[in-house]
């Protein structure tokens with residue numbers, strides 16, 4: 278058990294590959310794609326409609342509207358909610374920048390509220406502080422498929438008359454209080470991009486239970502025309518964000534697997550959380566009690582270097598990787614540190630609509646949100662494909678964490694050598 282660290286020449290704890298290959302498919306996908314080929318319905322057709330209904334049912338929403346990607350789904354729900362120039366949307370700074378792109382491309386302005394580092398999600402107290410007279414909506418991000426504190430967020434929204442929209446890009450099959458993510462706000466967006474737990478390579482879906490929203494979103498996706506004759510036959514403004522039945526056919530097969538795969542991820546997450554909680558200096562992510570089902574697109578933990586006599590996160594992760602555990606560090610910076618919010622601000626070749634027409638566009642260059650900035654320095658991430666590994670293998674992952682934590686002082690001398 279207390280053999281030498283693999284980084285220092287010892288034997289790795291993990292005895293085989295941990296990461297499951299991705300994307301996963303079998304003969305079902307091949308048959309389904311062939312069926313579409315032969316059907317002659319190569320466009321947005323019956324498979325799309327079937328998937329929209331099934332996926333909406335899984336998440337407990339009424340209407341599903343497929344579109345090209347998660348970013349487009351977020352843009353079309355913002356358009357459906359009539360978010361436009363001058364409207365501020367509060368969101369999390371610990372997210373993929375697509376969250377912000379969706380808001381900005383619809384014409385809205387992004388306001389960041391700090392996160393709760395225990396849960397990696399937006400902090401309801403920080404939302405309240407960020408509200409201004411221009412705030413129209415809160416775009417929550419259920420990061421990793423771990424639900425935000427929706428009871429508090431819905432209360433805040435009701436008190437200030439704000440809309441709630443959900444970036445549920447990671448929320449396939451995940452629940453809050455037993456009800457699907459993406460069914461809590463006015464509308465939500467999911468992603469089926471290749472790295473995601475359910476995928477058609479590219480793809481996304483907007484969900485809502487509001488009929489008027491569904492009509493408008495459908496028009497925004499379908500060149501301004503109503504999808505499935507849901508809305509009156511009058512043209513509205515809309516681009517074309519439709520996907521084809523080929524992708525919907527693949528998604529219908531992926532949908533058959535997602536629940537069983539999420540079960541495996543939940544079991545592995547439970548094992549990890551139990552074990553990592555015992556380790557000094559490692560804080561596994563916490564779920565709000567109402568997060569009854571998590572899809573674990575990524576699992577997170579915080580690394581506290583004070584507990585390791587100053588050993589850095591990067592050296593610690595290098596030691597874990599040497600033991601055979603593929604760990605990552607998550608986002609290196611909050612999304613507002615991205616160049617489009619920094620030096621390109623107001624000066625880039627292409628400016629979002631909101632910034633060309635609003636005289637007092639926000640200046641993100643001075644923005645500092647301490648929790649998320651510290652979180653980016655401390656996070657250790659484990660991807661969904663690792664979370665799909667066998668129980669035995671996850672046991673080895675746990676052993677590797679225990680071994681590296683137990684011998685962390687051996688890493689002190691390695692601090693100055695730059696690490697990959």
Ligand SMILES: *Cc1c(COP(=O)(O)O)cnc(C)c1O
Pocket residue numbers: 345346347348349372373375376418444446447467468469470479480481
């Ligand atoms: C992947 C992702 C998106 C965007 O999805 P695409 O399909 O890549 O456009 C949005 N938000 C989050 C949190 C994501 O991880």
